[in-house]
Amino acid sequence: QVQLVESGGGVVQPGRSLRLSCAASGFIFRSFTMHWVRQAPGKGLEWVAVILFDGSNENYADSVKGRFTISRDNSKNTLYLQMNSLRAEDTAVYYCARVMIGGHGAFDIWGQGTMVTVSS
Amino acid sequence: AIQMTQSPSSLSASVGDRVTITCRASQGIRSDLGWYQQKPGEAPKLLIYAASNLQSGVPSRISGSGSGTDFTLTISGLQPEDFATYYCLQDYNYPRTFGQGTKVEIK
Numbered sequence: 087q088v089q090l091v092e093s094g095g096g097v098v099q100p101g102r103s104l105r106l107s108c109a110a111s112g113f114i115f116r117s118f119t120m121h122w123v124r125q126a127p128g129k130g131l132e133w134v135a136v137i138l139f140d141g142s143n144e145n146y147a148d149s150v151k152g153r154f155t156i157s158r159d160n161s162k163n164t165l166y167l168q169m170n171s172l173r174a175e176d177t178a179v180y181y182c183a184r185v186m187i188g189g190h191g192a193f194d195i196w197g198q199g200t201m202v203t204v205s206s
Numbered sequence: 207a208i209q210m211t212q213s214p215s216s217l218s219a220s221v222g223d224r225v226t227i228t229c230r231a232s233q234g235i236r237s238d239l240g241w242y243q244q245k246p247g248e249a250p251k252l253l254i255y256a257a258s259n260l261q262s263g264v265p266s267r268i269s270g271s272g273s274g275t276d277f278t279l280t281i282s283g284l285q286p287e288d289f290a291t292y293y294c295l296q297d298y299n300y301p302r303t304f305g306q307g308t309k310v311e312i313k
Binding site for chain 2: 130131133136146147148181186189190191199
């Protein structure tokens with residue numbers, strides 16, 4: 087079935103790096119634009135980054151610009167989020183999400199999320 | 207960045223009630239808005255896309271309307287499974303921005 091599975095979360099010290107992965111299955115991954123969205127504990131949803139279906143363009147929230155890099159490997163059906171210079175305020179559940187085709191950019195499939203905790 | 211102002215932040219309602227949640231954009235976003243439902247410990251779920259289109263599998267008691275700057279999510283005949291937090295998301299431009307969320311609780 088159509089599925090996104092995130093991994094790579096954990097506890098990391100401030101200033102360190104972490105790479106998240108999002109494995110896609112059940113659909114033609116290379117045809118879909120993909121996003122990362124995060125949610126700090128007890129807070130609302132915050133958009134993080136987007137990458138076009140072919141990896142040709144990316145965009146970032148100001149809060150992560152210059153520190154986070156979104157990428158994808160269409161041969162491995164996998165989306166990534168490289169997070170550098172992590173801060174306490176990056177602590178959140180990170181979700182990957184697929185943009186539905188013909189849906190004006192709506193996110194029709196979400197992963198279950200992976201927790202990132204930035205703490206000394 | 208476009209600001210999405212969602213109201214109310216929370217509401218209490220009973221099973222069978224009609225519930226309305228609004229989202230206002232700081233500038234016109236055509237019909238480029240989606241509504242999402244999130245239950246505790248779960249990922250968000252798409253309910254409505256392009257302001258008024260019901261996502262496949264979503265019950266017809268849920269509807270969306272609006273364009274430009276003002277949007278509404280309506281649940282007609284609230285069911286126990288509808289108690290959750292709801293978010294709007296503009297997909298007009300970048301950065302994408304969510305509303306603050308509306309928690310629908312049992313009265």
